[in-house]
Amino acid sequence: MPYLDYVAGAPVDERVVEAMLPYFKHPGNPSSVHSKGFEARNAIEDARTKVASLINADSSEIVFTSGATESNNLAIIGYAMRNKNRGKHIVVSAIEHISIINAAKFLMKNGFEVDYAPVDGHGKVKLNELESIIRDDTILVSVQHANPEIGTIQNIEEIRDVVDCALHVDATASLGKIEVDVQKLGADLVTLSSNDIYGPRGVGALYIRKGVRVNPLILGGGQERGLRGGTESVAGIVGFGKAAEIAEKEWRDEAERLRVLRDRLAEGLLRIEDTFLNGHPEDRLPNNVSVRFSYIEGESILLSMDMEGIQASTGSACTSKTLQPSHVLMAIGLKHEEAHGSVVFSLGRWSSEEDVSYVLEKLPGIVERLRMMSPLYMK
Ligand code: PMP
Incomplete structure (x- = not known):
């Protein structure tokens, strides 16, 4: 049955589980002197080397955290607090993950000014506008590499050129x-997540470029070079390291395979009448298909699909509790009803041709049935 919600949660690779198993039973505290x-x-440092290698960094530039949310908080709040003597203005793109938006809001309540860099209809940051928002007292700009909801990939190198x-x-x-x-x-700071690989x-x-200073958010016994207190999750970190090692060897082939599945899925879905692609048509993640079906609600599509054994999402799993239309879809200029009719299919390591065929077989019927019940749909 097709699980196409990798963006919300991915299974742990069996090879990763194998690598982690010995460390669940291992008693050693990495700070102990025995x-x-x-x-x-050693196990943690080995994992650090593997994560660093995947992103072409030095292992001394990697700080392990509890996940992407904490890394984003550490990057935004930790950097701003440490460097506030140089300025109190930060800029984040309008389609950042909520953990960045909320970290920025926290800073606003604590004496900083925050501006949001707008994006165009495909979700690309508008370079000219970004440039004009940046001020002499801007100390930090945060722009995601790719958006999990609409798949759009930013040209970070171009953005780097206008960010001083x-x-x-x-x-x-x-x-x-x-x-x-x-x-x-x-980039000076880069957020990485284990489950997504x-x-x-x-x-x-969090990758922290040599020489860049941040304040810790979690105060404790000086672990992670004093940037993240608390006894390390050794098994978890070992697993992240193994996942990074596998990703480094396999990501190119995997991306190629997923790109083919993604294109077949997108083409098939877009054959359904009044269905549109969200995000950039070319510069998009190889595993993301984000579409909007006019006249119907994403949530009802999700439930109908789930009854047929298909799992996907309407947007960020993290914000789905608020019932607000996704800030990402609003930022690319969709109307409320368009945003509400959006569904994200995200593919991953175990997605197959059969999964795509099954979705394409079931979806036209689901959409048609829901449209028949929709007061917005007049035919
Ligand atoms: N950033 C992005 C772009 C995300 O998609 C997510 C959610 N997977 C996060 C940060 C936060 O990740 P987590 O909930 O694992 O901390």
Whole structure:
């Protein structure tokens, strides 16, 4: 049965589970000064090397966290707090993940000014407008690498050229799907997530370029170079490392395979009348198909699909509790009813041709049935 909600949650790769298993039973605390502690420390440092290698960084530039949300908080709040003597203005794109938007709002309540960089109808940051928003006292700009909801990939190198302060890039959705090379991107801070590359949940990392200073948010015993207190989740970090090692070897072939499935799925869905693609038609993640079906509600489509064994999402799983139309879809200029009729199909490592065929067989009937019941649909 097709699980096409990889963006909300992905299974952990069996090879990752294998690598983690010994560390669930391992007693060593990485800070302990004895052989069990050294073993745990070595396992963490080995994982750090693997995560660093995937993004072309030095291992000393990787700080492990509890996930992308914490990494984003550390990047935005930690950087702003540490560097506030240089300015109190930050800029984030209008389609950032809610963990960035809310971190920015927190800063606003604490004496900072925040501006949102607008995006065009395809979700690309408008470079001219970004340039005009940046001020002399802007200390940080945050723009995601790719959007998990509409799939649009930003041209970070072009953005880097107009940003003359620190640049944070949330690479949660792009890692393992397209190239994430921190040297090419020119980013100072980069958010990484384990589960998005088939590692365990509850682990992530922040890349902090050498020389860039941030304040810790979690105060404790000085772990992670004093940037993240608390005893490390050794098994989780080992799993993230293994997932990064696999991703580095396999991501190109995997992306190619998914691109073919993605295109077949998109073409098939767009054959349904009054159905439109969200996001950029070319510069999009190889695993993302975001479409809107006119006249019907995303939630009813999700429930109908689930009854047929198909799982997808209406947008960010993290914001679906609010019932507000997605801020991403509003930022690309959709009307409320268009945003509400949107569905994201996200493919992953175990998606197959059969999954796509099954969805394309079921969806036209589901959409037609729901439209027949919709007061908006007059034929
Ligand atoms: N950034 C982006 C782009 C995301 O899609 C997500 C959600 N997967 C996050 C940050 C937050 O991730 P998490 O909920 O795992 O902390």
